[in-house]
Amino acid sequence: MTPIQDKTIIERLNWRYATKKFDSQKKISEAHWATLAESLRLAPSSYGLQPWQFLIVQSSDLRDQLTPFTWNQTQVKDCSHYVVLTYKKKMDETYIQNFIAKNAEVRDIPASNLDDYKKLMIDNLVKGPRSETINWWAQRQCYIAMGFLMETAALLEIDTCPIEGLDPAAYDKILKIEDSEYATVAAVACGYRHADDKYQFAKKVRFDSASVVKFV
């Protein structure tokens, strides 16, 4: 595989910042978008269950409707691709059964080989104590995918802005998923920084390494 240098990664992560103003004229190419979408899809999740759906809001009308429920942040309208991360509200046996069927299909093995795996997931997530906090569990998984999306974007010199400042219930209604199995948790605006965005010149604020990464 083509080696990637340590310094290249560090350079990109320092280049990244939460973009406040996007250049609405610049769009992400199809090739780059395909890589971003694959980064979401290939992200790891607990048991590999992928308790998520990612809605890419390209309708101008929908973006208009979402804006007031996003503290009127301009990124919603101006970015190239507006990604809404939704999590599966409930984990049930049907979903796990479908996942096992997919697993058996991809790996070309009998689904019955995976009975122990299935039981483990059901006992933990559907019947066990984790079922009571399953929505928080699913939201956390979405944030791994959010991380993958933002890091891949930075590697490709694509800007992003993660957005938690939104009204999830209003989003669900506008996006017509309120009666579905999924609900909004956050969004990521993706595109290219506007030359006028002063925040691109601000130094990144991070606590010192010694206070956040500790050897024990």
Add this chain to the structure above:
Amino acid sequence: MTPIQDKTIIERLNWRYATKKFDSQKKISEAHWATLAESLRLAPSSYGLQPWQFLIVQSSDLRDQLTPFTWNQTQVKDCSHYVVLTYKKKMDETYIQNFIAKNAEVRDIPASNLDDYKKLMIDNLVKGPRSETINWWAQRQCYIAMGFLMETAALLEIDTCPIEGLDPAAYDKILKIEDSEYATVAAVACGYRHADDKYQFAKKVRFDSASVVKFV
């Protein structure tokens, strides 16, 4: 900046898998570890608040103690760097004040310039409705960092295994953080796959792109 190809990223993300058996003889170099640690530190978080600490468990004795509280998974002992992700249990004015001070220092501006920003955070996270679910909020942020750690590792051809199958309370006790402001949420074993780990040859199981990434 040195360009990174789309196909290189896709290749690495497909190469990544949740490593079940690490080669205990292979250690991550200091240069690569520095990049992984920076990926954790530079990860984005809500308001940039970094409500986390990452404990790198290198003590063999501590790893022995943690193993039975990790379903006896061998990755705890065999990996090169064992990263425990801990989140800040409570968000208070003191923490936000410290963050503002750091911000003012790094950007060389008076802290008073950031009064609105400070008030916004306090009103939302300390006094607002989000304060009631602040631990879940902080855990989610940790998962962004988890994503950054795992993607950077894959780029450097370093293996990882994310671990939620652990007893957080036992971890807190063994790691002596039970009386601190932080608590365990998950771990990531980092290192190099063992040649015998059969899972490296298993096809990755993901739902089809059309069912997880939807344009609206």
